[in-house]
Amino acid sequence: MVKSNVVIVDYEMEIACRELITDCRPRRLEFDSESDRSNFLAIKLSEKVIGRIPFSFNPIRTGSTVTVSKPGLQGILSSLDSGKITSKAWADFISNRIVPDNVKGPVVTNISACATGLFSFVRGAMLLTNDECDICLAGAAEATLHPFVVGGFKRMGVISKTRPRPFDKNRDGFVPAEGGAVALLMREADAVSEGIKSVAKILGWAMMQSDSNPVSVKENEHNIVELIQLALTNAEIKKQDLAYIHLHGTGTKQNDIAEAKALRIIFDKKNIFIPASSTKALTGHCLGAAGAVETIITIEFLKNGMAPASFGLEDIDPECQCDCILQNNMRLQRSIGIILSYGFGGQMAALVIEAEK
Structure with a gap:
């Protein structure tokens, strides 16, 4: 690439x-x-x-x-x-x-x-x-x-x-x-x-197709692991360089468990802490526009040196237990984030950005 x-x-x-x-x-x-x-x-x-x-x-x-x-x-x-x-x-x-x-x-x-x-x-x-x-x-x-x-x-x-x-x-x-x-x-x-100051750099991305059917997203943490790793490779950064992960985080049973399992594989098992959350309890699920909206939200939080909490989360599901998932806002020192989106039918995408402070 x-x-x-x-x-x-x-x-x-x-x-x-x-x-x-x-x-x-x-x-x-x-x-x-x-x-x-x-x-x-x-x-x-x-x-x-x-x-x-x-x-x-x-x-x-x-x-x-x-x-x-x-x-x-x-x-x-x-x-x-x-x-x-x-x-x-x-x-x-x-x-x-x-x-x-x-x-x-x-x-x-x-x-x-x-x-x-x-x-x-x-x-x-x-x-x-x-x-x-x-x-x-x-x-x-x-x-x-x-x-x-x-x-x-x-x-x-x-x-x-x-x-x-x-x-x-x-x-x-x-x-x-x-x-x-x-x-x-x-x-x-x-x-x-042109003398124009950017708000963020696009460092890299990944697109994948999972084994799914037209009206579901199959619970498979390994697809998410592959997506994140491919995006980081294409962006030429290490997982430790990330400051924040905006998860797809729909609040459905299958999605949240799969994402938590993926985070445990990539980060927890390597003793790497990268704050992660979903903001869909704040904005609702904007469906086809969710990835675009959440990219802008991620930029705004990173510009302000903040990782947002998973709004609405009070009592974490034991199956979603993961060191990375935030229950409170957190101050950040770095400004590189990754946004994840998945769609019915198996479409998956990840975007790696670096916000300009």
């Missing part, structure tokens, strides 16, 4: 919740229009970021990997409500066109279930590393909390009936929430030449 030379220079985030969730109510964003809500949010965030670029740029050399994980779903659901699926609804579902008018370069969408947001950052960094564009928008948006969608997750048994509390012995799933985040990526040398 070619070493990453990509930095994050700006970002915009909008989420429905920023405080500890104490019930099981899905968190929705409020928009003036209910039509194509995810696309509306993705374009809104993208236009804010691209509108702040302080230098002239060539649209042909401007790329985007901004994605919604359920393109056109609102149109499909509206058509179902009316009893007829229109040709426009199918066209919107297929096209997934969510870029500002002044983006004329490579546009790549990455539909990877709940790993979509992190895949978008990885693919954006790859476009820049391969010199396919000079600047790139990366991120994801999710605003699809229609009763049909929530009902599907309930049938799968992953929605909490109480409140989100990853790694807690009483956890019973996640609370879905809407939100999104879009960042502007550049090559580091280009940012320096």
Whole structure:
């Protein structure tokens, strides 16, 4: 793998919740229009970021990997409500066109279930590393909390009936929430030449496919171990160099046990302590946008020299017992973090970043 030379220079985030969730109510964003809500949010965030670029740029050399994980779903659901699926609804579902008018370069969408947001950052960094564009928008948006969608997750048994509390012995799933985040990526040398200070460096990444089925993430800590080790190798850092690990941490039985087992294999057994947590009890699970949102949250915490606690965690599950999982905020001396995301169907991604303080 070619070493990453990509930095994050700006970002915009909008989420429905920023405080500890104490019930099981899905968190929705409020928009003036209910039509194509995810696309509306993705374009809104993208236009804010691209509108702040302080230098002239060539649209042909401007790329985007901004994605919604359920393109056109609102149109499909509206058509179902009316009893007829229109040709426009199918066209919107297929096209997934969510870029500002002044983006004329490579546009790549990455539909990877709940790993979509992190895949978008990885693919954006790859476009820049391969010199396919000079600047790139990366991120994801999710605003699809229609009763049909929530009902599907309930049938799968992953929605909490109480409140989100990853790694807690009483956890019973996640609370879905809407939100999104879009960042502007550049090559580091280009940012320096334009006099732009970056907020974080992208040091490396990894993408994998686990042995899973379309509606589950198989409990397999070895897949997570391989993902983390591959990301660290590609970033050319040692596990001891990490300051913080943002876990996928959904609060479901299988996910949390698998992640805790992976941490024990990589860190506990080597007597290495790296603080790790999930912030989904603070933001809800933003589904396809989770990886993008959690990348920005990780940057913000690292910039402030802080590792966040696993919010909502009160009594850790013995099967999730791990030295690394935080129950309280912790001050940090280093600023390198890794973000993990997994999606139904087996998509897995990891992103290694270094925040600029």
